Amino acid sequence: MSFMAFLEALFQYEFLQKALWTSVMVGIICGVLGCFIILRGMALMGDAISHAVLPGVAISYMFGVNFFFGAVLTGVLTAIGIGFVSQNSRIKHDMAIGIMFTSVFAVGIIIITLMKSSADLYHILFGNVLAVRTSDMWMTLSIGLLVITLVTLFYKELLVSTFDPTMAQSYGLPNKWIHYILMVVLTMVTVASLQTVGIVLVVAMLITPAATAYLLTNRLWVMIYMAAGFGVISSVLGLYFSFTYNLASGATIVLVSAFFFAAAFFFSPSQGLLWKSFKARKNRASLS
Amino acid sequence: MSDALQVDQMYVSYQGNQVVKDVTFSVGNGTIVGIIGPNGAGKSTLMKAALGLIPKDKGEVLVNGKPLKQSQKKIAYVPQRSDIDWDFPITVIDVVLLGTYPTLGLFKRPGKSERAWAAECLKKVGMQNFATRQIGELSGGQQQRVFLARALAQKAELFLLDEPFVGIDVASEETIIQILRELKREGKTIIVVHHDLSKAESYFDHLLLLNQELIHFGTSSDVLKPEVITKAYSNQFSFLNKSGQVNCT
Numbered sequence: 001m002s003f004m005a006f007l008e009a010l011f012q013y014e015f016l017q018k019a020l021w022t023s024v025m026v027g028i029i030c031g032v033l034g035c036f037i038i039l040r041g042m043a044l045m046g047d048a049i050s051h052a053v054l055p056g057v058a059i060s061y062m063f064g065v066n067f068f069f070g071a072v073l074t075g076v077l078t079a080i081g082i083g084f085v086s087q088n089s090r091i092k093h094d095m096a097i098g099i100m101f102t103s104v105f106a107v108g109i110i111i112i113t114l115m116k117s118s119a120d121l122y123h124i125l126f127g128n129v130l131a132v133r134t135s136d137m138w139m140t141l142s143i144g145l146l147v148i149t150l151v152t153l154f155y156k157e158l159l160v161s162t163f164d165p166t167m168a169q170s171y172g173l174p175n176k177w178i179h180y181i182l183m184v185v186l187t188m189v190t191v192a193s194l195q196t197v198g199i200v201l202v203v204a205m206l207i208t209p210a211a212t213a214y215l216l217t218n219r220l221w222v223m224i225y226m227a228a229g230f231g232v233i234s235s236v237l238g239l240y241f242s243f244t245y246n247l248a249s250g251a252t253i254v255l256v257s258a259f260f261f262a263a264a265f266f267f268s269p270s271q272g273l274l275w276k277s278f279k280a281r282k283n284r285a286s287l288s
Numbered sequence: 289m290s291d292a293l294q295v296d297q298m299y300v301s302y303q304g305n306q307v308v309k310d311v312t313f314s315v316g317n318g319t320i321v322g323i324i325g326p327n328g329a330g331k332s333t334l335m336k337a338a339l340g341l342i343p344k345d346k347g348e349v350l351v352n353g354k355p356l357k358q359s360q361k362k363i364a365y366v367p368q369r370s371d372i373d374w375d376f377p378i379t380v381i382d383v384v385l386l387g388t389y390p391t392l393g394l395f396k397r398p399g400k401s402e403r404a405w406a407a408e409c410l411k412k413v414g415m416q417n418f419a420t421r422q423i424g425e426l427s428g429g430q431q432q433r434v435f436l437a438r439a440l441a442q443k444a445e446l447f448l449l450d451e452p453f454v455g456i457d458v459a460s461e462e463t464i465i466q467i468l469r470e471l472k473r474e475g476k477t478i479i480v481v482h483h484d485l486s487k488a489e490s491y492f493d494h495l496l497l498l499n500q501e502l503i504h505f506g507t508s509s510d511v512l513k514p515e516v517i518t519k520a521y522s523n524q525f526s527f528l529n530k531s532g533q534v535n536c537t
Contacts, residue, residue, distance in 0.1 A: 039376060153395055160386055163376050170339050170365045171390035172357070218377050218422035 006240050016243065018137045019129045019196075023239045023253070025144040026196040026205065027231030029189050032151055034210030034231075035224050036182065039162050043207050044094055045079070048101035049183060050190040050202040052078035054108030057124055057194070062115060068139065068191050075187030078104050079180070127198030127250030129239060136195055143192040147185055151224075159220055196235065197250035204254040205231060208261050215264040215271045230260050290353030292317045292446050292477035293338065298347030300330065300337040306345065308334050311502045315494070318475045320468055322482045322492035322508070325520050329499045331481045332368065332450050339365055339448060351446060359446075361390040364439035366449040369431060374424035380434050381419040384410050387441025409440040414463055429460025436464055447471060447478045454483070465491055488512060 010016050037046045056070030078100055086096040112121045123131065132140075151158065161168040161178050169175050186206075193202045213226035238253025245252075266274050293315045300308040307330040315321050323331045337344045340356050351359035364387070384406040388398050398406075410416050413433040423431060432452055439447055447468070453461050468478050472493075482488060488495060488508060495511035497503040499520040504511050511517070 039373075156389055156392070156397060157394070159378075160389055163378055163383075164367070164372065164386070166341060166367050166371060167365060167386065169341055170360065170363065172360045214377065218379060219382070220377050223377050 003240065006244060009243070015130060015132070018132045018134065019239055019243075019249075020236065022132045022137050022140045023129055023196050023235035023249075024232050025140050026193045027209070027233070027235035028228045029144045029147045029231075030193060030202070030205035031209040031213070031227035031229070031231030032224055033147060033182075033185060033189050034206040034208075035213065035220070035227050036151075036158055036162055037186070037206050038210050038214065039220075040182075042182075043203070044097050045082070045183075046186060046206045047203040048082065048097045049075050049079055049186045050199055050206075051101045052104040053187055053190050053194075054105050054124065054199055055111055056108075057191075057199075058108050058111040058115065061120070062111070066139075067194075068188075071191045071194075072184065072187045074104060074108075075190065076180075076184055079183040123198070124194060125198050125200050126248045127194070127196050127201065127253075129196045129242065129249035132195050140192040140196075143188050147189060150181075150185065155221075197253050198248075201250040201254045204257065205234075208254070208257040209234060212257070212261045212264045215261075215268045218270075230257060234260065290350070291315060292319075292352060293479065294348075294350040294353075295334075295338055296348040296350075298334065298337060298349075299345040300333050300342065300347075301345055302330075302333055302342075307500055308337065308344075308498075309501045311347075311498070313496055313502060313505045315477055315479060317477055318472055319493045320472050320478045320480070320491065321494045321496060322480050322488050323496045323498060324482055324485060324488060324511075325498035325503070327483075329520065331483075331498055334498060335448055335450055335479070335481055339363065341365075361442075362445045364442040364444035364447050366432075366435045366439050366447070366452055368450045369428060369454065372423075372431075372435075374431070376423070378423060379419065380415060380421050380423055380426070381406055381410060383423055383434055384437045384441050387438040390442060406437075406441050409437040410434070412440060412467060413437045427457065427460075429456035432456050433460055433463060436467060440467070445476055447476060449478070449480045451481050451483065485512070485517070 010020060034046075037043060053071035053075045056072070056074030057067040058070075060067035060070030082093070082096045082100045085091055085100065086093045091099075109121070112124075157168070157173055157178065161173055161175055165175050189206070190199065190202050193205060197205050209230035210223070210227040212230050213223040216226060217223050234257035235253050237256045238249060241247060241252040241256070242249035264272070266272055269275060291314045295314070296312050298308055298311040299306060307328070311334060323334065325331050333342065336342045337347070338349050340349070340360075349356050351363065381403075385398050385402060387409065388402040388406060392398060392402070407416065407419065410419060413436055415430060415433050415437060418426060418430065423434065426434065436452070452464060468480075471478055480492070482491070489512055492508050494506065495508045496505045497511050497516065497520050503520045504516050
């Protein structure tokens with residue numbers, strides 16, 4: 001099917017429109033939040049938190065409440081647990097992450113298996129953007145709005161506490177609170193992305209577009225806009241491939257964003273591998 | 289008028305070991321003070337604890353006679369170079385602009401006047417031509433000058449610098465020490481963690497000699513007397529003491 005046919009279908013089917021809006025919002029918020037996650041050296045933490053929402057989502061299903069609440073609960077508890085283990089033993093931070101999130105994730109798998117709904121598990125893990133309901137779309141849009149508002153209002157504080165936490169602390173910014181608020185926002189973004197990319201691949205949407213932008217600019221605010229842009233383009237193109245070839249939306253979206261990363265990795269004017277080796281060769285040639 | 293910085297009976301532990309023990313001193317306004325001592329003497333730890341950056345076991349800190357919390361924004365801290373992520377996507381001028389953040393309120397963004405002020409501070413350290421560079425592209429000395437410009441932008445009364453002269457070029461060191469002297473003339477107080485004894489006397493009015501405990505606090509020429517200095521460096525210099533010579537570099 002051509003791209004035109006996709007556009008036609010987009011005008012025709014409401015489910016596809018919902019999928020599109022949800023994907024666009026997920027692309028934006030993952031890109032924006034991802035910038036702070038990677039610059040704070042928390043990529044692995046992002047992976048952990050996103051996986052740790054699984055039991056929360058499962059328990060919410062079981063009790064028939066909105067899975068947003070359960071997800072935030074287990075996500076934040078895991079973040080606190082990781083901090084507790086690494087601060088109170090010789091276990092390093094990355095080890096604590098590896099132990100805690102896999103355990104929590106395993107609990108989630110067992111709960112869902114006991115609920116005997118493996119179809120749900122598949123969709124939670126890998127995303128099924130074409131099945132987005134109206135209520136899901138509104139939840140994603142409101143979480144997105146909240147994230148964008150927070151980042152806009154506290155941009156200054158986020159910048160200084162990310163770049164130089166010591167300075168932030170020395171003039172009285174509450175670094176610990178900023179960290180835990182980011183953890184909460186991270187679980188919310190994971191929930192918002194559940195249906196689009198799924199739990200397993202949320203971390204890719206957090207890291208890959210932000211990392212692509214990181215290779216292309218030396219200014220944080222430009223990086224944030226670019227990351228959001230790459231997030232949106234990846235989401236929309238991924239949705240197209242998912243719809244057209246009947247593939248899991250999470251996988252197609254992530255692959256598109258990985259493609260952009262590869263392009264930046266090789267061709268970035270300042271950081272790209274290609275220019276670097278070209279310049280190095282030129283420098284060597286000028287000496288011989 | 290109260291002293292710029294008063295530290296009373298400070299005790300600090302690091303990873304379970306007490307590395308700063310019972311340190312009491314007071315620094316008057318308009319002076320440059322060097323904190324010196326052997327490796328592991330707790331120099332940076334003392335400075336960080338005085339700033340409230342790490343928890344202390346015991347002790348009181350007064351800044352201009354007031355508790356630390358009330359005067360935090362009037363203190364500028366220049367961290368060790370190794371504490372900074374030099375790949376961060378931030379330009380030189382934006383680093384200096386961070387210095388205006390403490391006095392801007394929550395939600396308020398730096399405007400034209402803050403940008404002009406940051407540019408002026410950058411000029412004072414002679415780095416105005418590098419304003420749009422990414423900070424990682426600079427040499428060590430240039431980076432240190434940019435962080436000093438950020439401290440200037442903060443319009444602080446008390447300046448704390450942690451090892452500012454480590455691994456930097458002679459010209460940058462000269463620029464930095466001249467600016468510190470200028471600040472002193474304006475009545476500001478500067479405290480520097482320093483490890484190179486050879487220049488200590490020409491740089492600092494007073495020296496605080498530390499080896500976990502306070503060994504001596506006095507004028508630079510007093511502290512640099514061999515019989516005083518060896519008290520702190522006894523381990524390093526034990527082989528020299530036999531011949532009665534002290535090598536102070």
